[in-house]
Amino acid sequence: RDKKESVIFKGEDNSYYEKLPDGKVNCIDEQLPFELPDGWKWCNLSMVGTTNIGLTYRPADIDTQGIIVLRSCNIVKDEINLTDLVRVKTSIRENQFVQKDDILICARNGSRSLVGKCTLIPEFDEKVSFGAFMAVYRTPYFNYIVHFLRSNFFRSVFDDSNSTAINQLTQDMLKRAVIPLPPLAEQLRIVDKITELFERLNCIEESLI
Structure with missing residues (x-):
C-alpha cells in the first residue's frame, strides 16, 4: 500500500x-450499506492495490510497427478484443505497460x-500499453476485485458524482472506492460461484437463439 493514500480502519467504538x-x-x-x-x-482500493492512468499520444505517433495501445473499444463483453488496434511509436513510461492479470x-x-x-489483462507475447482514457488497477486479489468493479455497488462511486458532459472515474475516486474484502478462500469461492452462474446464463441464452 502507498502510505500517502487514505486508509480505512475500525475504531474502538x-x-x-x-x-x-x-x-x-x-x-x-x-x-457502508451492510454489516x-x-x-x-x-478497505479501499488503494489499500490492496495500485492504479495508473494511461498513455497520451498524438495522431502523428500512430505507427503500424509500434506498441499496442489498449482503448475502451478493446473491452468487449468483459474480455480483451484486439479487432480494432492502435499502435504508436512514442516514449512510454514503465508504469504505462500492462501486466498479466x-x-x-x-x-x-x-x-x-x-x-x-x-x-x-491476458498474457501477451509483446509489450502492450493503454490509452489516457483508461486506467489499470493492479492487485493480488484481481479475480475477486474485477467482479466487484462490475457491481452496482461500485458504480455508485461515480454515478452520483458525475455531472460533466464527459463522465469519468478519476484516480482519487478509484483509490478511495470502498470494498468489502473477504478472506482469500472466500474470494475464490465467490469467484467460482459467479463463473458457474454466468456459464448457466450463457447456456440459457444460447438455447433461446
Whole structure:
C-alpha cells in the first residue's frame, strides 16, 4: 500500500473511519450499506492495490510497427478484443505497460454506461500499453476485485458524482472506492460461484437463439 493514500480502519467504538493523506479522520459509517460477515474487512482500493492512468499520444505517433495501445473499444463483453488496434511509436513510461492479470478499466467516456467497464489483462507475447482514457488497477486479489468493479455497488462511486458532459472515474475516486474484502478462500469461492452462474446464463441464452 502507498502510505500517502487514505486508509480505512475500525475504531474502538466499532465505527469505521477513513484517515486521509493530510491526516484528517472522517467517520464513514454512512457509506457502508451492510454489516460484514466475520473475517471480512472494509478497505479501499488503494489499500490492496495500485492504479495508473494511461498513455497520451498524438495522431502523428500512430505507427503500424509500434506498441499496442489498449482503448475502451478493446473491452468487449468483459474480455480483451484486439479487432480494432492502435499502435504508436512514442516514449512510454514503465508504469504505462500492462501486466498479466492487471484490471483494465474505462475511466473516461462520453457515455456514462461505458465508464467503469473492465476486464483482466491476458498474457501477451509483446509489450502492450493503454490509452489516457483508461486506467489499470493492479492487485493480488484481481479475480475477486474485477467482479466487484462490475457491481452496482461500485458504480455508485461515480454515478452520483458525475455531472460533466464527459463522465469519468478519476484516480482519487478509484483509490478511495470502498470494498468489502473477504478472506482469500472466500474470494475464490465467490469467484467460482459467479463463473458457474454466468456459464448457466450463457447456456440459457444460447438455447433461446
